[in-house]
Amino acid sequence: MAASSRFSRQGFLGPDAEDILATARVGIAGLGGGGSHVAQQLAHLGFRNFVLYDDDAIEESNLNRLIGGTNIDVAMSTPKVLIAERLIRSVAAPSVVVEQHQKAWQDDPTALRSCDLVFGCVDGYRQRWELQIMSRRFCIPYIDIGLDVTNAGDEGPKMRGQVILTVPGGPCMRCIGFIDDENLSDEGRRYGDAGIRPQVVWANGVLASTAVGLAIDLLNGWTRTVPEKGVVYLSYDGNTGLVFPDKRLRYVKSPKCSHFPDDEVGEPLWQSL
Numbered sequence: 001m002a003a004s005s006r007f008s009r010q011g012f013l014g015p016d017a018e019d020i021l022a023t024a025r026v027g028i029a030g031l032g033g034g035g036s037h038v039a040q041q042l043a044h045l046g047f048r049n050f051v052l053y054d055d056d057a058i059e060e061s062n063l064n065r066l067i068g069g070t071n072i073d074v075a076m077s078t079p080k081v082l083i084a085e086r087l088i089r090s091v092a093a094p095s096v097v098v099e100q101h102q103k104a105w106q107d108d109p110t111a112l113r114s115c116d117l118v119f120g121c122v123d124g125y126r127q128r129w130e131l132q133i134m135s136r137r138f139c140i141p142y143i144d145i146g147l148d149v150t151n152a153g154d155e156g157p158k159m160r161g162q163v164i165l166t167v168p169g170g171p172c173m174r175c176i177g178f179i180d181d182e183n184l185s186d187e188g189r190r191y192g193d194a195g196i197r198p199q200v201v202w203a204n205g206v207l208a209s210t211a212v213g214l215a216i217d218l219l220n221g222w223t224r225t226v227p228e229k230g231v232v233y234l235s236y237d238g239n240t241g242l243v244f245p246d247k248r249l250r251y252v253k254s255p256k257c258s259h260f261p262d263d264e265v266g267e268p269l270w271q272s273l
Helices: 005-013 017-023 033-045 071-076 080-091 109-114 125-137 181-185 201-220 247-251
Strands: 025-029 049-053 097-101 117-120 142-151 157-166 231-237 242-245
Touching: 005 017, 017 201, 025 033, 025 109, 033 049, 033 080, 033 142, 033 201, 049 080, 049 109, 080 097, 109 125, 117 125, 117 201, 125 142, 125 181, 142 201, 157 201, 201 231, 231 247
Parallel strands: 025 049, 025 117, 049 097, 117 142
Antiparallel strands: 142 157, 157 231, 231 242
């Protein structure tokens, strides 16, 4: 099918790209700084089926990064999922379907299980690992983005982030060393030490844009490249503006995941003995 006039400038993605994106069902867990960028970009690109999760409402401190949020929203304590839905509908095709859940995704993840792709835009390692478990159980590719800022004494703040794509069967976030027992158990630490959850709009935009680019390539393979080790792990240095493959990928020896066996997928079944 030839690209419509609306999407004619992204025709290089391939003759079927418009249909592929329009029929894909994509989930976004977390509609703050990173997730709001992801939602906006997917809508511009032609995605029409969204599943949104966030249990939070906008606050004044969100206005420095939450795309689509306004002062009026702050005054009205508008839920972030409603802001994201409004943003999507303002630029998406009329036939867009937005299923929004004003709750934590863990409270009822059913809608995510039918997604073709899930973005995790959440805080902390525990939530990321839980999304990884859900995505592996239901054979869904998962893209994680995150940003942190730490103080380095006289050197000043250090901004670091990551974009990780894991696919069923390939290495998971434990395999690549991003998740381990130490950071999972350290739930009491503050996320960053340059303020409470330090975030800025430009860094979230870089991470979200990189993640969306990976998603498009995953869905239609327009670059004609396949990740060498079945996983993408990109690190972002916000101080220099560089995005590069994380060095921990060098130590991934197997293209297969050892943490999620192939026979442990789908809904668990209980059988009396």
